[in-house]
Amino acid sequence: MARIVMKFGGTSMAGTERIRRVANIVRKQQARGHEVAVVVSAMAGETDRLVNFCREANALYDPAEYDVVVASGEQVTSGLLALTLQALGCQARSWLGWQLPVNTIEAHAKARIDSIDAEALIASMQRGEIAVIPGFQGLSDEGRLTTLGRGGSDTSAVAVAAAIGADRCDIYTDVDGVYTTDPRIVAKARKQKAVTYEEMLELASVGAKVLQTRSVGLAMKEGVRVQVLSSFVGEDAIPADEHPGTMIVSEEEMNELVEKGDMERQHVTGIAHDKNEAKVILTRVPDKPGAVAHIFEPLAAASINVDMIIQNVGRDKGETDVTFTVPQADLARAQALLEDKREDIGFNRLITDSKVAKISVVGVGMKSHAGVASTMFKALADRAINIQAITTSEIKVSVLIDEDETELAVRVLHTAYGLDASDEAA
Ligand code: ADP
Ligand code: ASP
Ligand code: MG
Numbered sequence: 001m002a003r004i005v006m007k008f009g010g011t012s013m014a015g016t017e018r019i020r021r022v023a024n025i026v027r028k029q030q031a032r033g034h035e036v037a038v039v040v041s042a043m044a045g046e047t048d049r050l051v052n053f054c055r056e057a058n059a060l061y062d063p064a065e066y067d068v069v070v071a072s073g074e075q076v077t078s079g080l081l082a083l084t085l086q087a088l089g090c091q092a093r094s095w096l097g098w099q100l101p102v103n104t105i106e107a108h109a110k111a112r113i114d115s116i117d118a119e120a121l122i123a124s125m126q127r128g129e130i131a132v133i134p135g136f137q138g139l140s141d142e143g144r145l146t147t148l149g150r151g152g153s154d155t156s157a158v159a160v161a162a163a164i165g166a167d168r169c170d171i172y173t174d175v176d177g178v179y180t181t182d183p184r185i186v187a188k189a190r191k192q193k194a195v196t197y198e199e200m201l202e203l204a205s206v207g208a209k210v211l212q213t214r215s216v217g218l219a220m221k222e223g224v225r226v227q228v229l230s231s232f233v234g235e236d237a238i239p240a241d242e243h244p245g246t247m248i249v250s251e252e253e254m255n256e257l258v259e260k261g262d263m264e265r266q267h268v269t270g271i272a273h274d275k276n277e278a279k280v281i282l283t284r285v286p287d288k289p290g291a292v293a294h295i296f297e298p299l300a301a302a303s304i305n306v307d308m309i310i311q312n313v314g315r316d317k318g319e320t321d322v323t324f325t326v327p328q329a330d331l332a333r334a335q336a337l338l339e340d341k342r343e344d345i346g347f348n349r350l351i352t353d354s355k356v357a358k359i360s361v362v363g364v365g366m367k368s369h370a371g372v373a374s375t376m377f378k379a380l381a382d383r384a385i386n387i388q389a390i391t392t393s394e395i396k397v398s399v400l401i402d403e404d405e406t407e408l409a410v411r412v413l414h415t416a417y418g419l420d421a422s423d424e425a426a
Contacts, residue, residue, distance in 0.1 A: 002167040003035045003125070004240075007135065007157035010044035011174040012231040013077045016084070022231060023084040025172075028238045030090065030130055037121065037131040037164060039157040040081055042073025047136075047150070059332050063108035067137075067147045071097070074134030074153065082132045092130040095121060097137030097145070102156065104138035104146045107303040111138055111146035112214070113155065116163035125164070133160060154215035162222035169219070169226045170240045171211065176230035177246035178203075178210055180419040181271040185410050188420040192269075194249045194257055199269045199364055202396050206360035207274030211248075219248060267365030267372055268417040273406050274358045277307060278331040279388065280324055282338070284348035287320040294345045295322060298337045304330040308358070308389045308400055322347075323389060325400065328354055356388065357406040360398040361413060372417075373397045379416035385409050 006029065008022050022040075030036045042050075050070045054061045078094040085092035100121060104111035121131050135153020138146045148155050154171060161169035178200065179189040195203070197220035204213040210228060219226045229245025237243060249257070257263040285291050292311065299306055310323040326334045331352060338350055366372045376397055380387060385408065389400040401409055414420055 001033050001035065003037075003164060004029060005037050005039060005157050005161040005164070005166045005169045006240075007039040007153060007169065007171045008041065008081075008231060009153065009171075009173045010041040010046070012172055013040055013042070013081070014044040016080070019077070019080050019084050022172075023081060023088055023090075025231060025238060026081075026085065026130060027088050027090050029240070032238070032241075035125040037125060037133060037160055037166070038081065039133045039135045039153055039160055040074060040077045041135050041153040042077055046073040046076075060336060064144055067108050067111075067145050071134075071137040071145050071147050074136045078132045078134040082130075085130055085132070090130055091128055092132055093124065094132045094134070095124075096134055098139045100133070102138035102159070104140055104148070108140070108144075108146055110149040110303065111140065113138060113148065113159045113218075116159055118160070118163035121160075122164055148214070149212070151209055151212035152214075154212040155218060158215045158219045158222070158224050158226065161224045162218065167225065168240070169224050171215075171226060171228045172231035172239065173210065173228060174230065174232060175210065175228075176233075176243065178208075178228050178248075178270075180269070181410055181414050182208065182273070185273070185407050186414045186420075189414065190419065190421045192246050193263055194247045194254060195269065196251055196254050196364065197248055198251065198395070199362060200248050202362045202393070203270050203272050203360075206272045206362065206396060206398055207276070207358065208270065208272040216248065265365065266363060266417075266419070267369045268361055268363040268419065269365075270362050271410055271413050271417070271419070272360050272362065273410050274360075275403055275406060276328050277325040277356060277358050277400070278328045279353040279356045279400065280326060280331075280334065280338075281351040281353075282322045282345065282347040282349070283351070284319040285322050286346050287318045291320075291345065292322065294341065295324075295338070295347075298341055299326070299334055302330075302333060302337055304334050304337075308391045308398070310389050325356070325358070325389070355403045356400050357403045357409075358398050358400050359406065359409045359413065360396055361417070362396045364395050366395050366397075375416055376413060379412050380409060383408060383412050385412075 082092045082094045103114045105114045135156035177191045183189040201216045226248040307325045312321045387399045
């Protein structure tokens with residue numbers, strides 16, 4: 001007998017028919033003698049719809065009230081899945097974020113899970129009940145609802161798996177594993193048998209939304225076995241048993257797979273894109289110590305993550321332009337905060353551009369192999385794609401480009417790094 005967490009994403013939960021399919025997979029998994037907890041997302045598109053309501057109500061929305069609105073999507077699907085399981089003759093009940101509770105800390109709209117009280121949950125699973133938990137939601141220490149940031153149900157699932165000491169955390173989605181890039185953009189993307197925690201963490205953090213970044217970090221820290229797989233397989237199958245997806249593994253496990261000839265080591269593991277960033281340019285900022293701190297302090301205080309930063313070479317008059325990116329969702333707040341500090345910072349113009357995309361190339365092989373960045377710049381130059389900003393880490397190179405060129409850039413790079421599946425395999 002194993003203890004298994006099964007997480008189902010928005011596409012799998014979109015409508016009563018699909019929820020019935022999910023209920024069947026869960027029922028069969030439990031019937032094999034396992035203890036099962038299920039974590040669910042809101043129906044596909046629902047969270048976007050709720051976010052839009054918040055924006056329409058108040059462009060500078062209060063994150064605490066935003067959480068009240070957007071957490072509702074998962075409440076609906078968890079109740080519906082429990083009802084559907086009951087209709088199939090299973091014992092099932094929902095456990096809302098505040099009921100377990102899932103204790104969270106830090107900012108609303110991007111809260112971090114601190115702990116989960118799992119005693120009652122474990123007792124219920126041991127009685128043979130299927131526990132259905134809405135992903136994405138938690139409880140703040142002030143007793144208010146919180147949410148974990150977009151894609152947060154993955155993190156809920158991994159946190160539940162860690163709290164109940166699960167043997168496995170299966171993340172069911174609409175693709176059958178982690179690919180070399182988004183298979184919806186590149187038809188020749190290749191499914192990976194395994195990806196290391198470190199690589200997955202980096203891929204997720206630069207926009208491969210198949211797993212939320214925090215879920216990977218948490219799985220790595222807690223040693224949770226995570227598998228990404230599809231829920232859209234034959235009606236009678238238990239996907240985890242019959243259609244394995246991609247395992248997220250440690251460096252040691254990966255080395256074993258490579259030695260056995262099950263995996264090939266490549267310099268580049270994957271390519272990701274992110275259209276959710278926005279570029280901000282502040283012109284004619286005084287070129288003196290402390291100026292940059294004045295810009296970023298208010299953003300940090302408001303928990304706005306700044307990603308790429310460029311400070312141009314100073315002009316003659318001791319002035320410089322500072323360019324950086326923030327998440328698009330935070331752009332309105334960032335703009336308001338900076339306008340507020342116009343006097344202190346001393347900039348001239350504030351220019352924003354949301355029509356940008358960040359394209360990143362990731363691979364641990366970069367640590368020992370030179371030339372990955374230059375291959376990227378050359379491949380983009382050959383297609384006349386202009387680079388607006390660059391950042392690098394030990395295992396990643398990212399560039400900022402015009403959003404309209406996203407798909408082209410990803411395809412060109414996928415080919416340039418030799419990642420395309422052969423025509424036969426594709
Ligand atoms: P869910 O609703 O199940 O959480 P998401 O939409 O959050 O699903 O994540 C799955 C999507 O991630 C896929 O449909 C795919 O378009 C996208 N994706 C991006 N990069 C990758 C990748 N490298 N491998 C697989 N899927 C990817
Ligand atoms: N429903 C939330 C979102 O769309 C959380 C999730 O699905 O993971 O971001
Ligand atoms: Mg997701």
